[in-house]
Amino acid sequence: MAKDVAVIGVGQSSFVRGYEGSIRELAFEAFREAMQDAGITQKDVGASVFCSAPEYDKQRSPAGVLAEYLGLIPQPTFYIETVCSSSSSGVKVGYSMIKAGLHDIVVVLGFQKMSEITSAESQERMGRGADIQWEAPFGTMMPAYYALYAQAYMAKNGLTHEDLMNVRIKSGTYGQINERAVYRKGVKAADFDASNPDARMAGAVAWPLRVGDACANADGSSCVILANAEKAKAFSKKPVWILGIGAASEAVNMAARPDFAKGLSVGYGAANEAYKMAGITSKDVKVAEVHDCFTIAEIMAYEGLGFAPMGEGKQLIREKATYKEGKIPVNVDGGLLSKGHPIGATGGSQIRTIVLQLRGEAGPMQVPGDPDIGLVHNVGGVGLYGNVTIFGR
Amino acid sequence: MGFEKFGRKSFTGITKTAKFVDLLTEGKIEGTVCKQCGAKFFPPRADCASCFSKDMDWFEVPKKGKLETFTIAYYAPFGFEKDCPYTMGVVDFSGLKLFARLAKDLKPEDVKVGMDVTVNPLQYEDGQMSFEIAKA
Numbered sequence: 001m002a003k004d005v006a007v008i009g010v011g012q013s014s015f016v017r018g019y020e021g022s023i024r025e026l027a028f029e030a031f032r033e034a035m036q037d038a039g040i041t042q043k044d045v046g047a048s049v050f051c052s053a054p055e056y057d058k059q060r061s062p063a064g065v066l067a068e069y070l071g072l073i074p075q076p077t078f079y080i081e082t083v084c085s086s087s088s089s090g091v092k093v094g095y096s097m098i099k100a101g102l103h104d105i106v107v108v109l110g111f112q113k114m115s116e117i118t119s120a121e122s123q124e125r126m127g128r129g130a131d132i133q134w135e136a137p138f139g140t141m142m143p144a145y146y147a148l149y150a151q152a153y154m155a156k157n158g159l160t161h162e163d164l165m166n167v168r169i170k171s172g173t174y175g176q177i178n179e180r181a182v183y184r185k186g187v188k189a190a191d192f193d194a195s196n197p198d199a200r201m202a203g204a205v206a207w208p209l210r211v212g213d214a215c216a217n218a219d220g221s222s223c224v225i226l227a228n229a230e231k232a233k234a235f236s237k238k239p240v241w242i243l244g245i246g247a248a249s250e251a252v253n254m255a256a257r258p259d260f261a262k263g264l265s266v267g268y269g270a271a272n273e274a275y276k277m278a279g280i281t282s283k284d285v286k287v288a289e290v291h292d293c294f295t296i297a298e299i300m301a302y303e304g305l306g307f308a309p310m311g312e313g314k315q316l317i318r319e320k321a322t323y324k325e326g327k328i329p330v331n332v333d334g335g336l337l338s339k340g341h342p343i344g345a346t347g348g349s350q351i352r353t354i355v356l357q358l359r360g361e362a363g364p365m366q367v368p369g370d371p372d373i374g375l376v377h378n379v380g381g382v383g384l385y386g387n388v389t390i391f392g393r
Numbered sequence: 394m395g396f397e398k399f400g401r402k403s404f405t406g407i408t409k410t411a412k413f414v415d416l417l418t419e420g421k422i423e424g425t426v427c428k429q430c431g432a433k434f435f436p437p438r439a440d441c442a443s444c445f446s447k448d449m450d451w452f453e454v455p456k457k458g459k460l461e462t463f464t465i466a467y468y469a470p471f472g473f474e475k476d477c478p479y480t481m482g483v484v485d486f487s488g489l490k491l492f493a494r495l496a497k498d499l500k501p502e503d504v505k506v507g508m509d510v511t512v513n514p515l516q517y518e519d520g521q522m523s524f525e526i527a528k529a
Contacts, residue, residue, distance in 0.1 A: 120471040123468070123469075123470040124470035124472060126470075132404040132405060133396075133405045133436075135492055136404050138400060138492070138493060138494050139402075139473035139481070139494075140470070141466070141470045143466075144466050144481060147464035148463070151464055152506060155462075203467070204467045205467060206464045206465065206466050208464075254483050254490070254492040255490040255491050260462045
């Protein structure tokens with residue numbers, strides 16, 4: 001496995017509801033942390049890549065505005081968008097530019113300020129991240145799309161609502177100890193009990209998915225600083241290398257999806273490519289971040305990534321194998337479900353978690369056993385885009 | 394023009410497949426088929442992705458299929474709130490698939506994965522044209 005491009009700095013704002021500032025100020029929070037982490041200044045940076053999903057704030061062409069505020073002009077800058085996987089796509093682009101020898105150091109910054117619009121408006125915009133010509137006219141939204149997968153998957157594979165609830169309970173376990181998470185409360189079975197009048201998570205959103213099955217909208221930013229081998233060795237005591245990158249796409253329209261009970265095809269496609277490039281298998285992964293925008297998505301990701309055989313993802317949650325002490329810890333930072341999902345910032349935040357894990361700097365969330373290989377699975381839209389990135393020391 | 398009449402609320406005004414809406418008003422639900430290579434498409438396409446031809450014909454979608462999956466929306470995006478709850482699903486006509494809402498008279502508890510279904514044209518009271526999945 002080649003060690004050509006490393007992460008030398010990571011940063012993340014707190015993920016919050018109603019960030020008290022504009023997008024440039026939000027972006028600066030993650031940037032400041034990542035630059036201080038890397039120990040570099042703006043003159044060391046060759047280029048910047050900004051990542052978000054459009055239409056949540058009014059700024060068009062945000063790259064130039066943010067590059068100026070971050071002090072990254074006159075270096076080249078541009079914008080990358082693959083909805084919820086924008087910042088891991090940005091990392092792939094940054095990796096490519098460094099590998100091609102165009103730049104020594106690239107800043108990849110993801111951001112999203114979702115709280116300027118209402119939840120219903122947000123659902124409408126997210127729905128328009130799918131097929132606006134043939135599907136949005138029926139009133140589609142992200143929970144409904146993932147519910148189509150959940151319904152077929154549950155019918156075929158014996159996955160239960162209790163299993164889905166247990167994914168959310170796991171995420172709550174770690175959301176409580178992640179000071180950057182938007183949802184800091186623990187989750188109990190009583191929260192999903194429809195007979196309990198105080199149940200916060202029992203209400204149906206898009207059956208079979210309930211309130212507690214869905215991640216929270218949030219405002220947030222993330223920053224990943226990439227460097228070539230020479231600069232990584234010069235600046236960083238603990239560079240974390242990108243060992244494998246895989247990416248895939250799938251038909252936007254549900255009418256063209258192969259089999260809903262088998263999960264998202266991009267998960268398999270991106271994972272296979274990333275494992276092949278890294279020269280490892282799923283068994284070598286010691287800690288993973290997967291795209292749990294909904295509880296069902298985490299179960300499907302277990303299978304896409306090869307942590308469980310097809311249809312058997314439920315066993316991992318039943319056996320608590322994806323808890324911090326389990327055989328393959330997954331989303332031990334609370335995941336999107338508890339940490340929150342500021343769309344454009346999510347991939348970079350997942351990468352930050354894995355980098356801290358591999359450096360042994362994840363604090364109360366640290367996975368035991370000195371993990372040496374970590375994986376990030378970041379999905380855009382309803383499995384429209386998928387990125388899997390493998391990191392190692 | 395014409396495609397703004399498609400669905401509960403359309404987000405697209407102009408498409409080369411706008412004839413789809415005219416066919417709906419005639420009671421037909423049709424996809425496109427490539428005159429050059431015979432590839433069939435639903436939803437309809439103006440261009441063949443298999444042989445690059447733009448010479449397309451229309452064909453009627455099958456009448457009998459199975460419900461591959463569905464969801465009941467209890468929460469709706471902006472502009473669809475008044476319709477809640479509504480059910481949406483995917484029909485598999487042995488390979489060719491279709492996404493739509495399910496007919497209002499189908500009770501949620503009667504909807505099952507794998508059930509036999511058909512698909513019918515639908516006109517809303519405001520004149521919008523659509524199609525819906527119904528019990529076979």
